[in-house]
Amino acid sequence: MNRKSLRQWLDFENAPQPDIEKICRQATACRESHWGKDITYSRKVFLPLTNMCRDECLYCTFVKHPDSPLANIMSRQQVASTLQQGQQLKCKEALFSLGEKPEQRYSKSAEMLAALGHKSMNDYLREMCEYTLENTTLIPHINCGTLNEADIRQLKPVSASMGMMLESLSLKLMKKGGVHYRCPDKAPKLRLQTLELAGKHQVPFTTGLLIGIGETWADRIEALDTINRIHQQYGHIQEVIIQNFRAKADTAMANHPEPDLDDMMKTLAVARLMLDPSISLQAPPNLQQRHQHYLSAGINDWGGISPVTKDFINPECAWPNITELQKNCAQQGYQLRERLPVYPDYLQRPEFVYPNINSRLIACSGDDGLVNTRCA
Numbered sequence: 376m377n378r379k380s381l382r383q384w385l386d387f388e389n390a391p392q393p394d395i396e397k398i399c400r401q402a403t404a405c406r407e408s409h410w411g412k413d414i415t416y417s418r419k420v421f422l423p424l425t426n427m428c429r430d431e432c433l434y435c436t437f438v439k440h441p442d443s444p445l446a447n448i449m450s451r452q453q454v455a456s457t458l459q460q461g462q463q464l465k466c467k468e469a470l471f472s473l474g475e476k477p478e479q480r481y482s483k484s485a486e487m488l489a490a491l492g493h494k495s496m497n498d499y500l501r502e503m504c505e506y507t508l509e510n511t512t513l514i515p516h517i518n519c520g521t522l523n524e525a526d527i528r529q530l531k532p533v534s535a536s537m538g539m540m541l542e543s544l545s546l547k548l549m550k551k552g553g554v555h556y557r558c559p560d561k562a563p564k565l566r567l568q569t570l571e572l573a574g575k576h577q578v579p580f581t582t583g584l585l586i587g588i589g590e591t592w593a594d595r596i597e598a599l600d601t602i603n604r605i606h607q608q609y610g611h612i613q614e615v616i617i618q619n620f621r622a623k624a625d626t627a628m629a630n631h632p633e634p635d636l637d638d639m640m641k642t643l644a645v646a647r648l649m650l651d652p653s654i655s656l657q658a659p660p661n662l663q664q665r666h667q668h669y670l671s672a673g674i675n676d677w678g679g680i681s682p683v684t685k686d687f688i689n690p691e692c693a694w695p696n697i698t699e700l701q702k703n704c705a706q707q708g709y710q711l712r713e714r715l716p717v718y719p720d721y722l723q724r725p726e727f728v729y730p731n732i733n734s735r736l737i738a739c740s741g742d743d744g745l746v747n748t749r750c751a
């Protein structure tokens with residue numbers, strides 16, 4: 376993106392309503408020219424492999440200190456039974472989402488892992504992904520935070536895709552009082568390195584921004600521009616999520632204002648127009664009651680929705696009913712379609728997905744790369 380167009384988006388911070396409506400229309404047209412009238416979602420089970428984490432994000436209610444009686448690493452039996460329920464309800468995606476490397480900070484976490492026969496969460500994660508591939512029809516998507524080269528080498532053979540929210544590039548958030556103070560894995564440099572390594576290793580990758588955590592408008596524009604530049608270099612960013620911060624009771628941010636619908640619409644439309652149109656644009660429907668409006672700001676995907684498990688990161692926000700969502704999309708002239716964890720563009724590219732996993736994806740997909748009627 377040249378400096379002129381970047382300036383244009385930076386200047387959009389205080390754009391009047393007619394200008395916002397205009398870019399929403401442009402974003403909608405851009406989405407329709409690339410994605411047509413299909414709005415997708417992924418039918419998934421959510422496996423929070425551990426709720427312990429070495430970071431302390433101020434907005435997080437998912438994380439539990441190892442001294443808490445609620446601190447947990449899912450047992451093999453719990454993983455197996457969740458996968459089985461997902462398979463019975465025709466889920467395709469096994470989303471393994473977990474706190475970052477708790478064993479590197481807490482001896483208790485390391486001991487819990489040792490009891491399972493492992494030294495690191497990623498070792499256990501690999502075992503559970505292997506189990507998924509060997510014993511179920513589900514397809515692992517991994518969301519375990521920052522990754523180094525060894526992590527990617529270890530996990531790519533057992534997963535279709537991976538993800539890590541960039542969240543923000545603002546260093547201010549890392550300072551005392553900021554949401555990412557005492558969060559070593561939220562250092563922008565480390566997160567950018569993860570995005571780049573995923574690109575070098577050709578991993579279909581999901582990332583995104585967390586909106587309303589103390590970042591500025593310029594921070595959002597910089598983050599979107601950076602994601603797009605990395606994608607232009609490696610071609611691996613399959614999806615960008617624009618997620619609104621939700622204030623939770625019992626956190627230091629309980630009284631922090633949440634971004635409103637207009638702010639989300641503006642950010643979504645700008646994201647749609649800044650990013651390469653081949654990148655899927657997603658916003659979670661369970662975090663905004665009036666989520667149907669997002670369709671007028673250029674999104675083409677609702678992300679993972681589970682008929683089995685709750686959203687463990689936002690347990691107070693229920694997933695929308697899939698049939699209702701389908702009706703709401705239809706009312707606005709769109710067709711809700713089920714997709715796989717890997718977007719259609721990557722299905723025919725063996726360098727991105729290992730053959731044993733790709734064959735499973737192909738078996739479930741139709742000519743358009745979305746879930747076929749036999750598997751839906």
Ligand code: SF4
Pocket residue numbers: 428429430431432435436437438473474475560
């Ligand atoms: S890195 Fe994730 S799990 Fe860990 S504290 Fe932050 S939001 Fe919670």
